[in-house]
Amino acid sequence: MSLTLPPVDPSVDHEIQAIVAGASTAETCNTDLAAGPWTFDARPGYGPGSSMGDVIPVGAPRQGELPASYREASPEELDARIIAAKTILGDRVVILGHFYQREEVIRHADYVGDSFQLANAALEHPDAEAIVFCGVHFMAETADLLSRPEQSVILPNLAAGCSMADMADIDQVEECWEQLAEIYGDMDAPDADGLVPVIPVTYMNSSAAIKGFVGRHGGIVCTSSNAQTVLEWAFARGRRVLFFPDQHLGRNTAKAMGVPLEHMPMWNPRKPLGGATEAEIEDARVILWHGFCSVHRRFTVDQIDTARAAHPGVRVIVHPECPMAVVDAADESGSTDYIRRAIEAASEPTTFAIGTEVNLVQRLAAANPQHTIFCLDPVVCPCSTMYRIHPGYLAWVLEGLVAGEVRNRITVPQDVADPARVALERMLAAKPPAAPAAAWENAS
Numbered sequence: 001m002s003l004t005l006p007p008v009d010p011s012v013d014h015e016i017q018a019i020v021a022g023a024s025t026a027e028t029c030n031t032d033l034a035a036g037p038w039t040f041d042a043r044p045g046y047g048p049g050s051s052m053g054d055v056i057p058v059g060a061p062r063q064g065e066l067p068a069s070y071r072e073a074s075p076e077e078l079d080a081r082i083i084a085a086k087t088i089l090g091d092r093v094v095i096l097g098h099f100y101q102r103e104e105v106i107r108h109a110d111y112v113g114d115s116f117q118l119a120n121a122a123l124e125h126p127d128a129e130a131i132v133f134c135g136v137h138f139m140a141e142t143a144d145l146l147s148r149p150e151q152s153v154i155l156p157n158l159a160a161g162c163s164m165a166d167m168a169d170i171d172q173v174e175e176c177w178e179q180l181a182e183i184y185g186d187m188d189a190p191d192a193d194g195l196v197p198v199i200p201v202t203y204m205n206s207s208a209a210i211k212g213f214v215g216r217h218g219g220i221v222c223t224s225s226n227a228q229t230v231l232e233w234a235f236a237r238g239r240r241v242l243f244f245p246d247q248h249l250g251r252n253t254a255k256a257m258g259v260p261l262e263h264m265p266m267w268n269p270r271k272p273l274g275g276a277t278e279a280e281i282e283d284a285r286v287i288l289w290h291g292f293c294s295v296h297r298r299f300t301v302d303q304i305d306t307a308r309a310a311h312p313g314v315r316v317i318v319h320p321e322c323p324m325a326v327v328d329a330a331d332e333s334g335s336t337d338y339i340r341r342a343i344e345a346a347s348e349p350t351t352f353a354i355g356t357e358v359n360l361v362q363r364l365a366a367a368n369p370q371h372t373i374f375c376l377d378p379v380v381c382p383c384s385t386m387y388r389i390h391p392g393y394l395a396w397v398l399e400g401l402v403a404g405e406v407r408n409r410i411t412v413p414q415d416v417a418d419p420a421r422v423a424l425e426r427m428l429a430a431k432p433p434a435a436p437a438a439a440w441e442n443a444s
């Protein structure tokens with residue numbers, strides 16, 4: 001049996017390498033993407049890609065230097081080393097790959113899905129010693145929350161954070177809560193209708209510390225698939241919602257539920273009272289944290305207009321992390337799993353313009369050749385932090401496990417994990433998520 005895999009087909013990395021070599025006329029947002037991510041590990045910042053302009057928090061995890069034998073290995077050698085290590089480890093390890101991960105890593109994943117699907121997929125393997133999460137930091141934390149204490153959750157590159165999750169810092173959120181309490185009074189006291197002043201709701205794309213905060217204050221976690229159900233849950237218990245970190249998911253969801261925009265003030269943690277007036281805070285139905293995803297913020301109404309002009313009849317589907325004007329201009333919006341299902345359900349050959357991360361779009365295009373599928377953003381600009389998971393890191397952590405060494409383990413402290421699980425359990429009780437089998441199980 002050969003230990004190498006055939007060449008990678010829908011590879012964003014190959015495309016970027018071709019652009020840099022002058023073999024493609026396409027455009028990338030940063031030619032540094034063609035370099036190995038270890039080039040950036042020693043530098044503060046999110047690295048090249050969609051989040052390169054975002055401010056990384058002081059103290060964000062850094063990755064130590066990857067040994068030269070991995071940095072200098074060819075793609076074929078890395079494939080062979082990953083396969084060999086995986087073969088030795090067998091059922092002792094489960095590899096999870098996020099929808100937005102680069103294809104060179106995804107081909108080795110046992111499951112491919114969104115963050116919550118993958119955390120659930122890990123639950124199907126309670127006997128696995130290690131869960132290697134090829135996603136970003138908050139996803140590995142969530143997997144640690146849901147896995148057994150004996151299991152190690154591994155993030156192959158510690159520099160793979162998430163700029164959106166980092167926009168809601170626990171100290172800023174605590175400070176916000178105190179300021180709100182000065183206006184609303186006792187945050188635990190229900191009014192005549194039995195509603196407390198505010199229910200905190202956090203998107204899954206947040207740190208475990210934020211999920212723990214939410215759990216301690218009667219709040220709940222949501223995903224992009226169940227945000228409306230979760231907001232309904234929150235409005236049944238509270239007069240208002242404090243929604244973080246993604247303002248766009250909060251605004252798009254609440255607007256679709258009929259909440260007027262004037263009752264959705266923004267909370268900018270760098271401004272007194274979030275930059276809102278006391279009257280705006282009192283009248284609020286949803287207070288939106290000033291966070292966003294730098295991948296989905298790249299999509300514009302102009303791109304949709306261009307797609308419609310070039311492809312009459314095109315079906316435009318965007319992720320709800322996109323700005324409101326983009327969601328309004330699209331034909332549909334939905335989670336990554338919604339987008340995947342919508343494409344697969346189309347019975348006639350269709351042209352789709354998709355507003356989400358380019359690795360997923362290119363994979364969907366390759367998997368559905370009966371359709372024409374392209375990314376709304378013509379500039380090739382992957383998620384900066386997902387792209388930090390290179391096959392070299394995957395080989396490094398797997399060979400570590402073979403040698404009996406757990407590298408890059410992600411552990412959530414107990415005092416954070418307990419309330420964070422409460423917030424997750426409330427979400428599950430509000431509406432059970434799709435069964436774990438909904439994750440894409442890799443054929444390879």
Ligand code: SF4
Binds near residue numbers: 357385386
């Ligand atoms: S796509 Fe956006 S939300 Fe997802 S990991 Fe990247 S920066 Fe974070």
